[in-house]
Amino acid sequence: MTFSVHRHALALAGAVALAAALTGPVPAATAEEAGTAAAPDISVANVKQHLADLQSIATANGGNRAHGRAGYRASIDFVKAKLDAAGFTTTVQQFTYNGATGYNLVADWPGGDPNQVLMAGSHLDSVTSGPGINDNGSGSAAILETALAVSRAGYQPTKHLRFGWWGAEELGLVGSKYYVNNLPSTERAKLTGYLNFDMIGSPNPGYFVYDDDPTIEKTFKDYFAGLGIPTEIETEGDGRSDHAPFKNAGIPVGGLFTGADYTKTSAQAQKWGGTAGQAFDRCYHSSCDTTANINDTALDRNSDAIAHAIWTLSSGTTPPPGKVFENTADVSIPDNGAAVTSSVTVSGVTGNAPSNLSVGVDIVHTYRGDLVVDLVAPDGSVYNLKPYSSSDSADDVRTTYTVNASSEVANGTWRLRVQDRAAYDTGYINSFKLTFP
Ligand code: DTR
Ligand code: ZN
């Protein structure tokens, strides 16, 4: 049985409480005073205009924006011009791959602690078969508009902000690997985080959050929870986009993804809308990946989530990932049999559990509809997380649920209870995690 508890003191709250004790009640720190200025709304109309411009570039250059083609260089020039006009310090980094010159564009926002650099990036190249508007004009346009919003706001966060647009991702993360490999180790050490955005406007969208760094993951999950939008952890992405070279260099990474050629399940369609049994992006790596291949709501929500994360993680008072209690021991689930449990013992949490208790569930199973999944509080109260569903034939349950557990005392033994109620398919509990703010 393995437990891991990560504790993080809230220094900021302590300071405000101390001030109250010394000088009487003090007004709650504004977001600005607390160093967590609220991010502006990112105009999805502006993001879509950038996508229209990238579409025009592809149309004028053989229908694509691929590495080594005129359309890619024109894409770099387009993004660079907007950033130069907005006051960024831009650098075009050249590399050679497959006999062609490739380009990375790096843009630094003047100011902030040069020893604490928060970076956001997206690959700007497309495949040769199409204009690559969702893959990955969407990520490129969203971080461009966020960078322009930083400029318009004259935002001066504690940390230094850097943005990157990568070349030749489609050929194997070539541009981002080149950037990381050529970044001196002293410079890599200054990167407090790298946020990656690759396909964030898929027409049949899911809302996936990378589950690499817990602080970055929580920043995104809390944002979507605040909108009442459930998220899933991005499990296929390891190594499949530009965050991989940064992660391999030991830099905390995170990001967002709305899905590619995988098929949306009925359970996912129930939580997110869209069409079950259809790919998240039917035009993935195809000529139809045009401006018509975008879900505006997903693009809008993810663009705003990007701005929220950049404002939050650059403020210098990064919210701690909370108190995490996790059990990673595998528990076999008897086929069509008795319920089994995985438990964590919570301690050191004052008072009751929160109304937005984060319940991380990771179950490996070959027909998840067979399973009934419950959270059982220390006093025996049962919160159903997932009902039995004879029609949900997909594999695995890998979701973070948000439970209103505010009537429960936090400390004590909490259990994840799982029962397989149909024959033939089998599985096991892989992990169970509770996160308290
Ligand atoms: N490799 C990306 C698309 C992609 C596929 N799975 C994931 C997971 C996470 C991020 C991106 C992706 C591409 O084709 O550009
Ligand atoms: Zn791609």
Ligand code: ZN
């Ligand atoms: Zn991509």
